[in-house]
Amino acid sequence: MVAFGKYLQRKQIEEWRGYYINYKLMKQKVKQYAEQIRGGSQHPRHVLKDFSRMLDTQIEKTVLFMLEQQGLLAGRLSTLRETHDAVLEQPDISKIVELRESYRDVGRDLLQLLKFVELNAIGLRKILKKFDKRFGYRFADYYVKTRANHPYSQLQQVFKHVGVGAVVGAISRNLHELQENEGSFYSIYDQPVLPLQDPVVEAIKTAVDKLTNSTSFLNFLAQHALIMQDDLQTPSEDTIDERTYHFNSLLLNLGNTFLYMVNTYIIVPTADDYSMSLGAAATVCGVVIGSMAVAQVFSSVYFSAWSNKSYFKPLVFSSIALFIGNLMYALAYDANSITLLLLGRLCCGLGSARAVNRRYISDCVPLRIRMQASAGFVSASALGMACGPAIAGLLQIKFKFYKLTFNQSTLPGWVMAVAWLFYLVWLCISFKEPLRDTEEQEEQERSKRNETSSSNNLTILEVKLFLLLIVNELFDWILECYAVTDRVEEGIRKPLLITSGILPDDEEDCDESEESADESRRPANSFGDAYRLLTPSVKVQLLIYFMLKYAMEILLSESSVVTSYYFGWTTSSVAIFLACLGLTVLPINILVGSYISNMFEDRQILLTSEIIVFVGILFSFNLFVPYTVPQYVISGLVMFVAAEVLEGVNLSLLSRVMSSRLSKGTYNGGLLSTEAGTLARVVADVTITLGGYLGRNHLLNATLLPSLVICIGSIVATCCTYNSLY
Numbered sequence: 001m002v003a004f005g006k007y008l009q010r011k012q013i014e015e016w017r018g019y020y021i022n023y024k025l026m027k028q029k030v031k032q033y034a035e036q037i038r039g040g041s042q043h044p045r046h047v048l049k050d051f052s053r054m055l056d057t058q059i060e061k062t063v064l065f066m067l068e069q070q071g072l073l074a075g076r077l078s079t080l081r082e083t084h085d086a087v088l089e090q091p092d093i094s095k096i097v098e099l100r101e102s103y104r105d106v107g108r109d110l111l112q113l114l115k116f117v118e119l120n121a122i123g124l125r126k127i128l129k130k131f132d133k134r135f136g137y138r139f140a141d142y143y144v145k146t147r148a149n150h151p152y153s154q155l156q157q158v159f160k161h162v163g164v165g166a167v168v169g170a171i172s173r174n175l176h177e178l179q180e181n182e183g184s185f186y187s188i189y190d191q192p193v194l195p196l197q198d199p200v201v202e203a204i205k206t207a208v209d210k211l212t213n214s215t216s217f218l219n220f221l222a223q224h225a226l227i228m229q230d231d232l233q234t235p236s237e238d239t240i241d242e243r244t245y246h247f248n249s250l251l252l253n254l255g256n257t258f259l260y261m262v263n264t265y266i267i268v269p270t271a272d273d274y275s276m277s278l279g280a281a282a283t284v285c286g287v288v289i290g291s292m293a294v295a296q297v298f299s300s301v302y303f304s305a306w307s308n309k310s311y312f313k314p315l316v317f318s319s320i321a322l323f324i325g326n327l328m329y330a331l332a333y334d335a336n337s338i339t340l341l342l343l344g345r346l347c348c349g350l351g352s353a354r355a356v357n358r359r360y361i362s363d364c365v366p367l368r369i370r371m372q373a374s375a376g377f378v379s380a381s382a383l384g385m386a387c388g389p390a391i392a393g394l395l396q397i398k399f400k401f402y403k404l405t406f407n408q409s410t411l412p413g414w415v416m417a418v419a420w421l422f423y424l425v426w427l428c429i430s431f432k433e434p435l436r437d438t439e440e441q442e443e444q445e446r447s448k449r450n451e452t453s454s455s456n457n458l459t460i461l462e463v464k465l466f467l468l469l470i471v472n473e474l475f476d477w478i479l480e481c482y483a484v485t486d487r488v489e490e491g492i493r494k495p496l497l498i499t500s501g502i503l504p505d506d507e508e509d510c511d512e513s514e515e516s517a518d519e520s521r522r523p524a525n526s527f528g529d530a531y532r533l534l535t536p537s538v539k540v541q542l543l544i545y546f547m548l549k550y551a552m553e554i555l556l557s558e559s560s561v562v563t564s565y566y567f568g569w570t571t572s573s574v575a576i577f578l579a580c581l582g583l584t585v586l587p588i589n590i591l592v593g594s595y596i597s598n599m600f601e602d603r604q605i606l607l608t609s610e611i612i613v614f615v616g617i618l619f620s621f622n623l624f625v626p627y628t629v630p631q632y633v634i635s636g637l638v639m640f641v642a643a644e645v646l647e648g649v650n651l652s653l654l655s656r657v658m659s660s661r662l663s664k665g666t667y668n669g670g671l672l673s674t675e676a677g678t679l680a681r682v683v684a685d686v687t688i689t690l691g692g693y694l695g696r697n698h699l700l701n702a703t704l705l706p707s708l709v710i711c712i713g714s715i716v717a718t719c720c721t722y723n724s725l726y
Contacts, residue, residue: 011119013112019065020116021058023123029054030131051131052143055124062120069113070167076106077170084174100178107171107200114204172201245366246432249311250373253357254380255426256315259419261384262391263322263348264292265556265582266412267329269392269574272560274409278338282561283692283699289557290685291342295349296678304355304671311364312433314356319424321351323417330413333405344413355671364434379586386582391415393575408571523667530667540717542676544610544650547714548643549680551613551707555620555636556581558688558703565696566627577633581640588644597649605649607718612642614711622700 012020029051036042080102087095128140267274271285306314328344357377365373395411406414524530534542559578563569569577596605616639619631654673684703691702 011115013116016065016116019062021062021120021123021127023127026054026058026127027130030127030134034134048139051139055127055143059124062117066113066117069109069116073106073110073113073167077167077174080106080174084177088177096178100175103171103175103178104200106167107175107204110167110171111200111204168201168204171204175201245364246434248430249432249434250360250365252315252423252427252431253311253360254373254376255423256318256353257357257377258380258384258387259416259423260318260322260352260354261381262388262419263326263416265385265388265578266392266416267345268556268578269389269560269571270409270412271557272564273571274333274341275338277333277409278336278341280338281692282564282696283558283689284338285561286557286685286688286692288341288345290553290682290689291345292349292352293678293681293685295346296352297675297682299350299352300355300671300674300678303353304359304667307356307359310433311356311360312427312431314353315427315431316424318351318353318356319420319427322348323420323424325349325351326413326417326420328413330410330417331404333407333410334403354674360434378589382582382585382589385585386579389575389578389582393572393579396572525667527667530672534672537721538654540714540721541650541654542672543717544606544646544714545654545673546676546680547610547707547710548613548646548650549677550684550710551617551639552643553681553684554688554703554707555640557685558699559636561688561692561696562700563632565699566622566632567629581637584637584641585644588641589648592645592648596645602649602653603718603722606646606653607715607722609642609646609649610711610715610718613639613646614708614715616640616642617704617708617711620700620704627700 033042033047033051037044037047080099083095083099083102087099125140128143132140268289271288272282275284275288276282303314303318325344325347328340328347330344332338332341332344361370361373361377392408392412395415396408397411398405398407400406524533556578560569560571560574563574563577592605616635616637619635620639651673687703687706688699691699694702
């Protein structure tokens with residue numbers, strides 16, 4: 001792996017070399033600006049103006065050439081159309097074969113043009129990042145926003161490749177017409193989804209999908225999963241061999257995700273009754289539910305590290321741990337042991353392999369279908385969340401077999417134990433371990449892991465340190481947020497660069513090799529490294545993720561206790577309510593991903609969703625009037641739906657702004673978000689148990705108050721970093 005400048009030079013088409021953006025020149029200019037400002041010979045206002053003009057010129061050169069090439073391709077297609085009509089009137093096999101090859105040639109040239117656009121788009125993004133990094137300034141946000149929204153924007157041509165669709169459609173339609181269809185002359189418009197496509201058309205579609213920057217539903221769900229990709233990876237350089245990709249193994253990973261979410265929520269409607277039957281208070285259900293999340297805080301780390309070596313073994317361990325944990329959960333009733341109950345849930349949490357599921361999709365699924373696989377991950381999670389309470393509602397039977405009791409409290413454990421046993425058998429039969437790199441590369445990776453083995457042995461200590469850092473830095477986040485508010489607008493009036501912000505001369509010289517893979521793309525080796533890579537805006541987004549997971553866990557985990565106290569709901573009623581909440585996840589994501597995100601900016605949706613969550617929490621309080629079912633259901637639904645929207649948009653933003661160094665390795669972005677969400681669930685479940693000491697009549701308000709405070713804090717933090725969010 002080399003620096004991007006060399007990468008760009010190597011990938012350029014020789015005949016088009018003069019039409020690529022001059023990345024090297026712009027990089028030198030950025031260095032020159034720093035020296036001039038440090039020496040006082042250049043004013044920040046002139047730097048902004050000069051650099052903007054240079055970017056505009058480079059983009060204009062690239063766009064005009066792209067339009068010229070599109071016109072040439074359109075002219076060739078028009079000429080081929082005349083030949084095409086003549087061949088259809090007097091069919092000739094040799095001419096048909098020749099004509100199809102001519103269309104493929106046009107397709108290959110279009111593919112080269114798409115790669116041209118992609119390289120320029122990456123180069124533009126890189127130089128904007130370099131400018132911001134050098135000067136500590138959010139110029140990229142300002143530049144993209146002002147250029148992309150202008151009616152005569154040339155930047156739209158780069159990022160949205162306007163006009164390419166018509167050329168792709170012409171090639172695809174004409175090639176389809178020339179195929180031997182056994183007398184069938186259907187157009188592609190009559191069959192929108194064709195079972196077999198010409199390889200050239202497939203390659204073009206893959207390139208277009210990679211280049212597309214729109215927020216479709218599929219892309220929205222994929223970003224919801226926070227499965228990050230390498231900026232420089234292109235379809236032609238996808239290192240995953242299509243022949244080694246195994247669909248059943250992907251299906252098994254999604255099955256693990258689904259069953260784990262079912263396992264998490266199947267006990268929620270009956271956890272309070274189970275606790276009371278073992279002699280504990282109903283509010284101990286918070287500890288029962290949350291103990292699984294406590295174990296997950298630690299299991300996520302070792303599963304993420306384990307996936308560096310294998311995917312099969314972690315999944316086997318996960319299945320066995322969940323099988324044993326559910327058996328312990330079911331047997332606790334006859335053993336009359338709350339300890340065994342909690343140990344069972346802890347064991348289930350130790351089997352949380354969601355880090356492995358994410359990693360498998362990121363590393364072992366071809367780029368062509370990775371977005372669909374990521375969307376499947378989110379869909380499997382949502383379906384499991386809905387099915388868990390629904391299954392619990394169906395298990396309203398009671399009988400004894402020998403000395404074992406089967407009732408609404410123990411059946412969730414028995415059912416999930418059987419499900420994990422069947423899954424384990426399926427896993428051992430069908431899973432195929434992906435091929436790793438060559439032995440030499442494995443040896444290099446092994447040596448690197450040996451160098452960091454001492455830090456890996458301290459993962460538990462690092463987890464504790466990470467949690468303490470979050471708490472200690474909470475107020476620092478908000479203070480740091482104020483430092484970046486409105487910096488684009490104020491940048492014209494205030495100094496762009498302070499002397500202490502300029503890199504020293506020796507560091508300036510080292511900057512030429514700064515973008516090498518070993519330095520700028522090296523994965524984090526500890527939670528401390530990962531934490532230092534987080535910008536203030538990313539920290540705020542993790543705070544938002546903590547807030548929404550906390551609010552959702554409070555709503556779900558205490559639902560059985562609150563509804564039985566205020567409304568006298570049965571287990572079946574609670575199960576129906578929770579299942580209905582879970583079923584809203586996918587429709588809401590469809591609405592946001594397909595429509596709302598195309599109408600508003602992500603940051604606008606983010607702030608609006610936070611405010612709606614605040615309103616939902618506020619109206620959930622039991623204050624001056626008798627608490628009613630409509631108040632609880634409507635406020636809970638508003639809060640849950642808004643939190644789901646907030647989660648999708650927040651993770652979508654995180655997937656774009658988080659450092660590329662967090663896209664690989666054990667301590668990746670997915671692990672950080674998982675840890676933040678899991679920590680929120682743990683704190684929420686502990687809050688429910690502690691609130692129970694105040695009495696069931698005060699439980700609702702006691703648990704909602706922290707949710708309200710955290711929500712207000714996240715709204716304030718979002719407002720502070722609003723202009724730094726993309």
